[in-house]
Amino acid sequence: MSEPQEKERSLNFLEQIVEDDLKSGKHGGRVATRFPPEPNGYLHIGHAKSICLNFGLAQKYDGTFYLRFDDTNPSKEETEYVESIIDDVRWITGDTLHNRIFFASDYFKQMYDWAVELIQKGKAYVCDLSGEEVRATRGTPTEPGKPSPFRERSVEENLDLFERMRKGDFQDGTRTLRAKIDMASPNFNLRDPVMYRIVHAEHHRTGYTWCIYPMYDWAHGLEDSIEKITHSICTLEFEHHRPLYDWFLDQLDGIFRPRQYEFARLGLNYTVMSKRKLLELVRGKHVHGWDDPRMPTIAGLRRRGYTPESIRNFCKTIGVAKFNSTIDVVMLENAIRDDLNKRALRRMGVLHPLKVVIDNYPEGQSEELDAINNPENEADGTRKVPFSKTLYIEQDDFREDAPKKYFRLAPGKEVRLRYAYYITCTDFKKDADGNVIEVHCTYDPQTRGGSSPDGRKVQGTIHWVSADHALDAEVREYDRLFTQPNPDDPSDLNDYKTYLNPDSLRILKGCKLEPSLRDVNPEDRFQFERLGYFCLDKDSTPEKPVFNRTASLRDSWAKVEKKG
RNA sequence: UACCUGGUGGUGUAAUUGGCAACACAAGGGAUUUUGGUUCCCUCGUUCAAGGUUCGAGUCCUUGCCGGGUAGCCA
Numbered sequence: 085m086s087e088p089q090e091k092e093r094s095l096n097f098l099e100q101i102v103e104d105d106l107k108s109g110k111h112g113g114r115v116a117t118r119f120p121p122e123p124n125g126y127l128h129i130g131h132a133k134s135i136c137l138n139f140g141l142a143q144k145y146d147g148t149f150y151l152r153f154d155d156t157n158p159s160k161e162e163t164e165y166v167e168s169i170i171d172d173v174r175w176i177t178g179d180t181l182h183n184r185i186f187f188a189s190d191y192f193k194q195m196y197d198w199a200v201e202l203i204q205k206g207k208a209y210v211c212d213l214s215g216e217e218v219r220a221t222r223g224t225p226t227e228p229g230k231p232s233p234f235r236e237r238s239v240e241e242n243l244d245l246f247e248r249m250r251k252g253d254f255q256d257g258t259r260t261l262r263a264k265i266d267m268a269s270p271n272f273n274l275r276d277p278v279m280y281r282i283v284h285a286e287h288h289r290t291g292y293t294w295c296i297y298p299m300y301d302w303a304h305g306l307e308d309s310i311e312k313i314t315h316s317i318c319t320l321e322f323e324h325h326r327p328l329y330d331w332f333l334d335q336l337d338g339i340f341r342p343r344q345y346e347f348a349r350l351g352l353n354y355t356v357m358s359k360r361k362l363l364e365l366v367r368g369k370h371v372h373g374w375d376d377p378r379m380p381t382i383a384g385l386r387r388r389g390y391t392p393e394s395i396r397n398f399c400k401t402i403g404v405a406k407f408n409s410t411i412d413v414v415m416l417e418n419a420i421r422d423d424l425n426k427r428a429l430r431r432m433g434v435l436h437p438l439k440v441v442i443d444n445y446p447e448g449q450s451e452e453l454d455a456i457n458n459p460e461n462e463a464d465g466t467r468k469v470p471f472s473k474t475l476y477i478e479q480d481d482f483r484e485d486a487p488k489k490y491f492r493l494a495p496g497k498e499v500r501l502r503y504a505y506y507i508t509c510t511d512f513k514k515d516a517d518g519n520v521i522e523v524h525c526t527y528d529p530q531t532r533g534g535s536s537p538d539g540r541k542v543q544g545t546i547h548w549v550s551a552d553h554a555l556d557a558e559v560r561e562y563d564r565l566f567t568q569p570n571p572d573d574p575s576d577l578n579d580y581k582t583y584l585n586p587d588s589l590r591i592l593k594g595c596k597l598e599p600s601l602r603d604v605n606p607e608d609r610f611q612f613e614r615l616g617y618f619c620l621d622k623d624s625t626p627e628k629p630v631f632n633r634t635a636s637l638r639d640s641w642a643k644v645e646k647k648g
Numbered sequence: 649u650a651c652c653u654g655g656u657g658g659u660g661u662a663a664u665u666g667g668c669a670a671c672a673c674a675a676g677g678g679a680u681u682u683u684g685g686u687u688c689c690c691u692c693g694u695u696c697a698a699g700g701u702u703c704g705a706g707u708c709c710u711u712g713c714c715g716g717g718u719a720g721c722c723a
Contacts, residue, residue, distance in 0.1 A: 094661090094662055094663075094664090094670095094671090095662095096661080096662090120723095121723090122722085122723050124722090124723080154723065156722095156723080157722060157723070159722090160722075160723090214721090215720080215721055218720095218721075219719080219720085222719060223719075224649090224650080224719065225649065225650035225651065225718085225719070226649065226650050227650095229719090256721085257721065259721095260721055262721095269651095270650065270651045270652085271651065271652075271718085272651090272718065272719050273718080273719095275719085278720085278721050280721085281720095281721035282721080283721085297721095299720090299721075299722085299723090300722070300723050301723095304723090320653075320654090320716080320717070321716095321717060321718080321723095322723090323652065323653065323717075323718090324651085324652060324653090324717075324718055325718095346653090348654090348716090353659095359723095401660080401661080401671095401672055401673075402660060402661075402672095403660070403661040403662080403672095404661085405654090405660090405661070406653075406654060407654055407655070407660090407661095407715095407716090408653095408654075408715080408716050408717085409659080409660060409661090410659080410660085411659070411660060411673095412658095412659055412660080412673070412674070414659090414673070414674070415659080415660075415672085415673055415674090418672095418673065418674090419673095421685095425685085425686065456682090459682095459686075460686070460687095481683090489684090491683080491684070492683085492684095499683095500682060500683085501682095502682060502683070503682075533682090534682050535682075542682090544683070544684090545681095545682050545683040546683065547683070611685085613683060613685080614683055614684080614685070637684095637685055637686095638684095638685065638686095639684070639685080640684050640685085641684050642684095643684085644684065
């Protein structure tokens, strides 16, 4: 932990609030936050912002952080999602969350009892209006709503009806429990909001023990109160819900009083971040699953080779505010490059192989050369790479007609094979279609290791793999899934699919990798020189190794070429 | 149209709470380099507008303009 740097950073507005509360002695100096997802989908990078915020706050102020499932709507929720969310939150925070995972469904009985208390206080009533009728009587921004004809039912009748709702005497949609607040409020949330609805469906945890389920507004503050959350942080669209959040808490005596704060959710260009749309992508088979490396899900980013550190760092640099902003995805891409540059092991890999024969190198001979594992970190040491007469280089690294500033291999030109020898191109062969299929070179035995005794310079250095020793692998390259700057913004479900990038996945077969890549750890990350960062895919087998491209390297060759 | 909420470089986030507008990313330029990567240096904004208070305003007040949110028995 880089403690001194941490203290230099200025506070974001939430840290400011927490510090003020700490100073004033609120909650006895205690800080408790939570991340409260509904288990109705996989987590995505937007959730990461919330997780980092809540976890970071608890960590910074020596508080507690809970993962709480807001599982109050059985029709949308599944155990698969619960498991993936636990996994993802653990991964991002690096915390086991031992004894700190809770479920709203565990509080159903307590919430029910509190609802009864509200009825007894004359603050809630059972309403027989249909959904249609409720909508029709809610009013408009300019006109107040009309009171429900059932608004003045007696406490006894409400108690009886609510009890029968719970026992399953009524069909879905026939009755609700509503809070008696103010049908004329300019805030729609206070126009007698529904607290409970009837849903005869199997809940992934409580089964059929309940057939009435609390609405978000009724449930959320209670959950926070039960868990003694001091700072309940949610996104901006819940701002209008805060008066209701407070109203519900006000009605109950002697309970812990949390407070809600709002921040702007993450907006990333080129990225769809709605669970509904991501679910559509999965169901419609536009991607291979929730953990498809092109998905903005935590599972997808993780499979692609993103590290939790890079995501935490990303969240730190984008900051928190109440302004709805759109962050450029290059920020995220930069975060992973930045992290991987420091830690990824350097390896040589050739994605588009071109055969090179060293004519003056003895047939059947081979030797081992020393290569540095990571110039950014000397502790990573060195390794041996085999060299022989026949090699593979990247197709891009040879040009028949080299442009002016092209530093790589071309007829008559000399380049350095990294960690090996200087070679000079003497000849090349083409196939019937005019594609270069083989390049012939001579090497200078004096330049072993990559430097010459006469001190002559070569402009270019290229990577290579010995043909006889190479590992054959499949490499998957990923591009952005969407081509439009902000498809998630105004467009609807139909529109955003037109922005799907058909070239977002490229599978490269017959890639040649240096033999040390034969036995790698799934957690290892590699930089293939000039190509980018890679990691092993979960589909990989020893017979058929598969690597994912995590991120590309910044490549300014295009700029050089443009300038001529 | 009613209510809520926000507006600081190309993009985001800061500004000791009224005291010389800073940091990151992007872009452009340069240096170093056994890959054109990495690293390092330089350049790029008078804070939505107008008015007011003040010695002094990004910060406080007024008005206007623009953006986002809200009328589920979703969360």
